[in-house]
Amino acid sequence: NAGVTQTPKFQVLKTGQSMTLQCAQDMNHEYMSWYRQDPGMGLRLIHYSVGAGITDQGEVPNGYNVSRSTTEDFPLRLLSAAPSQTSVYFCASSFSGVGQPQHFGDGTRLSIL
Amino acid sequence: DQQVKQNSPSLSVQEGRISILNCDYTNSMFDYFLWYKKYPAEGPTFLISISSIKDKNEDGRFTVFLNKSAKHLSLHIVPSQPGDSAVYFCATNTNAGKSTFGDGTTLTVKP
Numbered sequence A: 001n002a003g004v005t006q007t008p009k010f011q012v013l014k015t016g017q018s019m020t021l022q023c024a025q026d027m028n029h030e031y032m033s034w035y036r037q038d039p040g041m042g043l044r045l046i047h048y049s050v051g052a053g054i055t056d057q058g059e060v061p062n063g064y065n066v067s068r069s070t071t072e073d074f075p076l077r078l079l080s081a082a083p084s085q086t087s088v089y090f091c092a093s094s095f096s097g098v099g100q101p102q103h104f105g106d107g108t109r110l111s112i113l
Numbered sequence B: 001d002q003q004v005k006q007n008s009p010s011l012s013v014q015e016g017r018i019s020i021l022n023c024d025y026t027n028s029m030f031d032y033f034l035w036y037k038k039y040p041a042e043g044p045t046f047l048i049s050i051s052s053i054k055d056k057n058e059d060g061r062f063t064v065f066l067n068k069s070a071k072h073l074s075l076h077i078v079p080s081q082p083g084d085s086a087v088y089f090c091a092t093n094t095n096a097g098k099s100t101f102g103d104g105t106t107l108t109v110k111p
Helices: none
Strands: A004-007 A010-013 A019-025 A031-037 A043-051 A054-057 A064-066 A076-078 A087-094 A108-112 B010-014 B019-025 B032-038 B045-051 B056-059 B062-067 B072-077 B086-095 B098-101 B105-110
Touching: A004 A087, A010 A019, A019 A031, A019 A087, A031 B098, A043 A064, A043 B098, B010 B019, B019 B032, B019 B086, B019 B105, B032 B062, B045 B056, B045 B062, B045 B072, B072 B086
Parallel strands: A010 A108, B010 B105
Antiparallel strands: A004 A019, A019 A076, A031 A043, A031 A087, A043 A054, A064 A076, A087 A108, B019 B072, B032 B045, B032 B086, B056 B062, B062 B072, B086 B098, B086 B105
């Protein structure tokens, strides 16, 4: 009963490096999203997907890429890491439809030096 | 412009008393409102929700009230327990993949 699994849990990068944050869900949810949470702030939407092959931008998409080739997986790619991308990243999934609650992973804590 | 606002960053209550967490929103077109609870080093977990066509929803010790004319909702926890100490986020949901969150309120319940 894994739910939403995010890897890695922690990562330190140097400015300019690229990396992929992994997210997988085993609940057959159609919708998946990526958020970032900065200290003292709420969750801000980076990118989201309403199904395999369909993605769209959220509130803060710059510097990030996503793709959704399967229902289960929704990786987030940092193209060229910047210190401003230091944050905690959460992946979430839900069934389709308004009002459906999202299920979150435990987050990836990312530091960019 | 922040569409969902939680104006109280923190709240401290005594065990057994009522906790009231507040949330204001700007867009009257929002269809659903949800509350999530978050412990340190964990992801948020869903707590309770309310449709915009209702004014109250209750689940055990948790009740959410919606005042559409004031664009305000509140979460009541009665009685409060030390295990309720966490960060509470208010969120709106017009599309299940695209929610908007408030900045959160840290609730501390003192034994």
